[in-house]
Amino acid sequence: MRDTVPRTDLIVCPHCDAAWSLARPEPGERAVCQRCHTVLITPRRKAGMQIIALATAVLFLIIAAAIFPFLTISAGGTTNSVSILEAALAFSDGPLILLALATAALIVFIPLTRVLLSLYVLVPLVLDRPPAPHAARAFRLSEALRPWSMAEVFVIGCAVALIKISELADVTFGPAFWMFAALVVLVVLQESFLCRWSVWNALSEPQKS
Template sequence: MAGSSLDEVIACPECDALYHARMPEEGARLVCKRCHHVLIAPQKDAYLHVVSLALTTLFLMGGAIYFPFLGISAAGFENKTSVLKTVMAFLDEGFTVALSIFVAAFIIMIPAIRSILVIYVILPLMMGRKPAPYARTAFRVSEDLRPWSMAEIFIIGCAVALVKIVAYGKVEIGPAFWLFIVLVIVTVLQDISMDRWSIWKALERRS
């Protein structure tokens, strides 16, 4: 580390260990020696993979909020609802407006905004062009929003609730439930495929 400038230093996001940043060969990885977290992992067509997964996230999110999520029938009554209908139903009750806003933000809006920002930042890089205006700010915002994207927490909560609901009636899992599960998997793959250090360097180099 001695004699290295700040531009040549990379910090492990897991344990804060500092390393001299260097671009490994394609297919190779720079891994933290302390916690084994992957720091830099350049891959062939990485930009294309990330953009494709971000677009997939947007399409899945559209279907996940529109199609029926769950249905329940008990004592001769049957009801099916989607995530969008649930959020709108909360808005009809004054004391649950804040809850509806949080639900919409954490499981719908934030994942969608993150995907849009990722596409905005990476698409010009993929095409070999100069970064879009305010690309670095957009990418920083997308990274800041990452801990607040809680679609996977929503699915886990629904799975726990289903265990209790089945005791009161027949539960039908709608297509939106499975779309959310696929959405979570795609989001994880997108985060794994994204080499953030390489993106930052590309934004600095092409600006």
């Protein structure tokens, strides 16, 4: 009968599936796959608190950006302000309702879900407490949703659209626009601080004992 105990002395590259002997780097160093150069481990001192602070800021920015005016457009003596959710759900009454709901999910609800899952998983670990119930499943779901969190794609699309609209009307950025721009930057910082191997290792330690 084969031994089914997980190998803790190996690490597998998530990009090219190469297996390497695990050598834990010191804080500030990083372990890189020698085949495809994917970063495997990036431990940082006090990274947990930094990630929680960034995630909390992202949470408030997402909620505020979804409520406050995103753009104000003036043309022909008519002025109209629109929020992100109103823009995403503009066609929700017609045959494009599925597209409208998908757009709202990709730019608001999925990023919101990911940040809530991150806080649910990381807060107990950073406070040196046992992982929350089903924390591994929650972190796995957060990682599965990562490709579908498209806030930065929305910002790029808005930038392209605004260049064309500005020739036809006066466009004024609302507070939600700047909140969303800051949100994208904070999400990038949060992703750069997060060492996924460290999270999985912390979640598996109670099971080993």
